[in-house]
Amino acid sequence: MQGWRKILLEVVSLLISCVIAIPIYLVIVNSFKTGAEASDLGLSLPTKWSIWNNYTDVFVSAKIPQALWNTTILTVVSVFFIIIFCSLSAYFIQRRENRVSKLIQTIIIAGLILPSSIITTYMLMFDLNLVRTYLGVILLYIAGNYAFLTYVYIGFFHSIPRELDEAAIIDGVRPYGLFWRIIFPLLKPVSASVLIIAFMSVWNDFTTPFYFLNTASRFTLSLTVYFFFGQHSSDWNLVFADIIIVSLPVVILYLFLQRYIVEGLTAGAVKS
Amino acid sequence: MLKRQYYRYSMLAPGFCIFLVFFVWPAVSNFFYAFTNLDATFKYTRLVGFDNFISIFEDSGSSIAFKNTFIFTVVTTISKVGLGFLLANFVNIKLRSTNFLRSALFFPVILSPIAVALAFTAIFHPSRGFLNVLLQSVHLDFLMQHWLTNRHIIMYSISFVETWKWTGLTVILFLAALQTIPKELTEAAKIDGATSWEQKRHIIFPLILPVVNTNIIISLIGGLKVFDIVYALTGGGPGNASNVINTMVYKSFSQGRNGEATAASLLLFVFILVLVSITNKYLNKDNRG
Known part of the structure; x- marks a missing residue:
């Protein structure tokens, strides 16, 4: 297979993976944020990590x-x-x-x-x-x-x-x-x-x-x-x-x- | 003689009896109760003929449910089987990312449908959800939608979630079939001058036809009896806009109209039987005359 075609296919493969990965990433990363920040439903990393608080809170409530x-x-x-x-x-x-x-x-x-x-x-x-x-x-x-x-x-x-x-x-x-x-x-x-x-x-x-x-x-x-x-x-x-x-x-x-x-x-x- | 002694009915019995009592019997008795006025306390006083079916068809909410179930089943079957076939061919190519992509594609299959549905309520959020934010950022604002409240597109949004969750299953079934095709076959065709499309059409497709059949049947059944994803995404709403047969059954049940609920269950059973027989007739080689 030609080189450029192979690269193109790798890119397509990556894009398909993204369709699967983005919703999963979204859930994971937002579960680490504070309530106010998570309400934006964005993909950015948390500015303030709130892992312990969130998970203990959910465990109880x-x-x-x-x-x-x-x-x-x-x-x-x-x-x-x-x-x-x-x-x-x-x-x-x-x-x-x-x-x-x-x-x-x-x-x-x-x-x-x-x-x-x-x-x-x-x-x-x-x-x-x-x-x-x-x-x-x-x-x-x-x-x-x-x-x-x-x-x-x-x-x-x-x-x-x-x-x-x-x-x-x-x-x-x-x-x-x-x-x-x-x-x-x-x-x-x-x-x-x-x-x-x-x-x-x-x-x-x-x-x-x-x-x-x-x-x-x-x-x-x-x-x-x-x-x-x-x-x-x-x-x-x-x-x-x-x-x-x-x-x-x-x-x-x-x-x-x-x-x-x-x-x-x-x-x-x-x-x- | 030895067979009778070593392969005993007592081995069959425990599982099969539970299956008969808790699965087959409810399905069989459903035929009867669909024609009674079964009430909230599971008592009936008389046979009512087709009254339950008539009141289902006269109720506008129910007719939406049938239409929606039909749309959902057709859309998800086409997308799961079509995409599944394309993706299976794609992950059958040797690339660096192939193994990762295969695992990624299958990953949603193992997740809880409720968890998936709730994650997508976030993605479909009208103002902050990822989908609309993405569309806006690439200047396709006109495509932005209220994905889960616009009654014209709601069933397609739900179908998308179902497709996202289950396409991995059709992919691995297709892939397993593709990998059983001996390389010599396609190579021989190549030497004879067959184009890539001709190879697919005349060699690969006939060989994987049984799996196409299986995948279509799995998707049809899954589509017709969908409940959890719809219930968690929209609850059948707004109003009746995204009602499907099984959310309607639940609604009748929770309002104590059990005669109607069993009638709706029976209709679901008939739809599945009809569609599966048709598919089998046309796609299953063994049944072809």
């Missing part, structure tokens, strides 16, 4: 510790059960190969495009006394992520040879021993993908807690940031600090598991 705890519990428990239930189901569906497993696979594929029906879900939760409970929301997260993530696992099981199962069976392993001691460790890469995808979808979710945890003591981070903005819409420095706090855990996880998220999403979506 947006009730972050409680929300952080709620979100963590919901996310960790949901993701844990999503990994176990989806991998086990996929194992059955891919290995058993009878009429039932074929039917179930069809139902799961239909579930990939089906939207959730929020009102009838609310009704069900209401009848089961699960509205405003962690248990209820965790069950909804498992159900809501089940189709796609089971599908991702099914795709991966094709790459684990059956001969492995057969060899272990000849060695006298028990059914659950075969899964937990021999198969499950082999799923590590796909489980890492499922972990980050499920973590993101639960951690960032707004709609489910908005409908089902609508009481201040059970608010998740997504809800606090939304309601905090409603009450403090002119305190941009605090709103931005709140946004950073909400985003940080996912960003950190992403930095560690970046490779797996791309692999998982492409494996699940490209094959379909």
